[in-house]
Amino acid sequence: MIKFTVNGEAHSVEGDGTLPLLWYLRDVATLTGTKYGCGAGLCGACTVHLDGEAVRSCVTSVAAAEGKAVTTIEGLAENADHPVQKAWAKHQVPQCGYCQPGQIMQAAALLAKNPSPDTDAIDEAMAGNICRCGTYPRIKAALLDLAEPAS
């Protein structure tokens, strides 16, 4: 029995520990905010936090989540009012929106570590997240807007 929490709630998985966390979240826990884009760690659509670290849930097995805290887009902030979510609305970032849960989770993890990222830091942190609609300039603008002035 593999045990972990998802957005603060206890979850347990019987059986196959190789099941990717992505499919556990989407198909078993029916938390469908986490998206499938490539299944191979190439696009970032499936990004969630594992003990605060951004990980690709499509290449993270449930066994790897044992004893850890998983946070998905649904659990990022109580009323979807995380600063990143608010900045996304302010900058009208989303086009189709499909990649955005992954982008937001990635961005939130970046800011948690580095509250004042510059352009290069943003490029580096976000390079793994594809947006086929091409919202990169707006994601960047939103993140620069959020970046605290370096002290």
Add this chain to the structure above:
Amino acid sequence: MTDYFDLSRRRFLRTTAVAGAAVFAVPLLGRRAVPGAVASEAAAADSEARLFVALQPDGTVEITCHRSEMGQHARTAVAQIVADELEADWDRITIAQALGDKRYGDQNTDGSRSIRFNLERLRLVGATVRRMLRDAAAERWGVEPGSCRAEQHRVYHDASGRSLDYGELVEAVAGREPPTDVTPKDRKDWRYIGKGKAIVDMDDIVSGKATFAADVRLPGTLVAMIARPPVVLADVASVDDSAAREVSGVVDVIRMPALTENPVMFKPLGGVAVLAEHTWAAQLGRDKLKINWSESPNAGYDSASFRGRLEAACREPGDVHRSKGDVEGALAEAGDERRHAAEYYVPHLAQAPMEPPSATARFENGVMEVWAATQNPQADQSLIAGLLDLPPEKIKVHVTLLGGAFGRKSKPDFSAEAAWLAHKSGRPVRVQWQREDDIRHGFFHTVSAQRLEAALDGDGRLAALRHRSTFPTINATFEAGAEVPGFETDLGLSDAPLAIPHIQAETGRAPAQVRTGWMRSVANIYHVFALQSFLAEMAHKAGRDHRDFLLEAIGPDRVIDFKAEGSKFDNYGADFDEYPFDTGRLKHVLRRATGMAGWGRELPARSGLGLAVHRSFLTYVATVVEVAVAEDGSLRIPGTWVAVDAGTVVNRDSVRNQMEGASVFSLSYALHSAITVKDGAVEQGNFDDYPVARMPEAPAAISVEVVDSDAPPAGVGEPGTPPFAPALCNAIFAATGKRIRELPIGDQLRA
């Protein structure tokens, strides 16, 4: 004939009370008004067809969007139009998504036409409901309707200081006969139209609640993954599914009906489906299938050697689509000094929307219900009706949000797969395409070779141009063996806006050996890449500034009469009087974009500015790209400037967003993307071997100017795409002297 709803025939509203709400139903009226085809009774009688507007008992205005939302913000734009004319409070509207139903008229969300086809019609719907609310209030007060006014969800009688909320008028308005003499607002009174309204789906998107196709959850659903033939038209010769059936969670393995004949249409490819309790089991099971595939007539297709055939065709005279003056004579006479020729090549491409195709289907009580990420639910309906021999009215297609589409999702083979499997298995089925399925089994952007040849006159001006293009045509998808292109010639080939004495456009012939389909801006992708690059080559040959040379070649401000120019250009199906090709507007966007970019300014070594301009989908777009190419050949794009004239726009910020996104989309195929085919099978599979642009490569900023215009609305989703790639390649030439004639750029700049 007009592209707009015919105002003289607008007995179009019926009201009916449904569960306490007043429903305003729009009858069967397509893009072009059909004489006598007013089916309002039927529409009103069908309480499920919530056509366009319903007023709920609490006063909430429910606006039905009959176009698919795929990131272009159609749902927001439709709401802006109706709510504006209705004088609805933006916070008291909700958006319903229409089922596929021919009573909405055209629902094919493709070709950048949502606003063009619907602005006037939706304005009229909103304005008519506003008028009815006003009249109902006036009647209750016993005053002249003309002395009342509607504003922000209330009707006012200023003289007596009385007012009523829309919610208090629901019953009164439900039984009223709709007026037939409604005039929509004056555009200066628009409150929402033309503004950058925040999108209606924002909260759902950023909270992860937005429902895309694969997010639909029905009880008892099985997930299907399908092993499709690697070569189009191959069938399953034999299958060993024993290992697949042993995978825990796998419920069934079902052979799909084969597709073995052209034309492929939108039909499913066939193959073997693994149905499982969840996606992962379906994928594991599918990977364990052992299938032998039969031979296909397409098995000999090799895109590398096919290139030679395309290029050879471009060196011979082809089918003529435009001919003016004497191109051959002018080219022959010019001599090497003043003549230049170049060949261009663009590979097959895949749309690769972020959300791979997915659909859920459920068959119950003779009714097939489908939830799909489809651009054209009516196409799903008719495809499924044919496949399962069901009447179309027994097929209900719900349109989810689309996680990008770019043309892929106007071909609903994936919906038909889900419907067929649900019908066969008796369980609800969700078909999930893996990314690899999407890359390998798509409807690909075609492969093309082009040869351009031009001559300068004695004063260094462009005098003659011959543009030859050869590519397998999309027509072959619908007509077996078709090799002569159709509408593609209108997309950047027969519409070159040049005031030169000799011009000719031709195409060669080539067979399609993979499924071929539309991709954002379609043939403009390759035609505009070649033409706008080649015109820069000619400017260079003439020793002139590219912008000056181009402005001169476009010539005086005028409306181009393509017929007189020997061109068959069809203007995207639009009336030339309503949507003239205006070179003044074209030159204006070019001047604006180059102005914003500071064209001509000093740049560091190995940096350059490049430009391109094009009118597509009736919209004028000019793009300027600044590039910096490092010694190792890697490049950065510090800035991009776009000027767009799309006529009347509904959501200014969405227009900007589309220009930004289209630029990045173009960047992907300019830098990286290529689909290659060997032995009939696609060689790529995922974002590792089919790379698309990522943030560090994208322009750090894209500045967009939306030109103010009262002209009729034109397209927005696609026209930003074509100019970016040639502008980038022209910038690379300015920076390095290296001319890119083949996409993707790949490692062509590496030493």
